[in-house]
Amino acid sequence: MKKLIFEKKLNILEQKSRQAEKEFPLKSNKEPKNIYSIEKNNLFFKMRSLRYLLQTDKSSNLLRYFLKSPLKHSKNLFISYLNKKSYIQENDFLLFNFGSLEEFKKELLNKNNLFLYGFSYCHKPKECPKDRFSSFCEYFENSPICNQCMFGKIKNSIHEDDIFTPIKDVNFIANKILELKKTNRNREVIFILTACNLSIKMFSDLANMLNLRGLSIQLRGRTCINFNSFLLSERFEKKNLTSLSDESINFLFETLKIRHNVLINGLRA
Incomplete structure (x- = not known):
């Protein structure tokens, strides 16, 4: 019976979503035109990204963590800078410190791992009943907006x-991972993030420097095309919408199903 819990829950959520879409279709349900980053992932961009991350790290958590093992972290960062790409890419999936998507999937079967699902705020619906531009998400069971929202479904x-956490800026997620590593010393923290390609590039060298493991899923639609548009989104000046491909959505729910079956039943999906 336990194995049916997730499927039943997902079916109920899908039924609610379809009914809510009939009653109150969201603007974000329309498929936006795909726009891609024009920034070149060269050394100048990498250095600019690192400077921005350090400047905006108000709590200095990243710097303090770096200083715990400066030689090791410097070596990791240098190796990441030498690579043309700081990740392995399979379609919209960008892997950090994993050799393949299949290798990543194997870690879903480890009950001792802690998976952090982080979603960029820019694919929250414009109609969000709470603050769209925040790391906060409150699900209202009878809200037609929440019932259609990907955040509500995942939550x-x-x-x-x-x-699960919404991501309000590029620094937030790194600090969140470090916080979880500190409070869960006996568990490996592995991330599954959604973000635009530009944000992923900015985060990639930091992830390698700190030897973080996980997977980022590229958002589609009206994503940041250059550093200036990224800075605007960091200040929550982003009216445009982003979305996930059907393949990415199916993958996310497949990971959730696997985790449920492993954590509840001790079984593979």
Whole structure:
């Protein structure tokens, strides 16, 4: 019976979503035109990204973590800078410190791992009943907006042993991972993030420097095309919408299903 819990829950959420779409279709349900980053991932961009990350790290958590093992972290950063790409890419999936998507999927079967699902705020619906531009998400069960929102679906599907959070800026997620590593010393924290290609590039060298493991999923639609548009989005000046491909959405729910079956039943999906 336990194995049916996730499927039943997901079916109920989908039924609610379809009904809500009939009653109150969201603007964000329309497929936006895909726009891609024009920034070249060269050394200048990497250095500019690092400077921005350090300047905006108001709590200095990243710097303090770096200083715990400066030689090791410097070596990791240098190696990441030498690589043309700081990640392995399979379609919209960008892997950090994993050799392949299949290798990543194997870690879903480890009950001791802690998976952090982080979603960029820019694919929250414009009609969000709470603050769209924040790391906060409150699901209202009878809200037609929440019932269509991907954030609401994930929040209601994730197992309680894993964590979901909206991402308000590029620094937030790195600090969140370090915070979880500190409070969960006996568990490996592995991230699954959604972000625009530009944000992923900015985060990539930092992830390698700190030897963080995980996967980022590229958003589609009206994403940041250059550093200036990225800075505007960091200040929450982003009216445009982004979305996930069907392949990415199916992958996300497949990971949630696997985690449920492993954490509840101790079984593979």
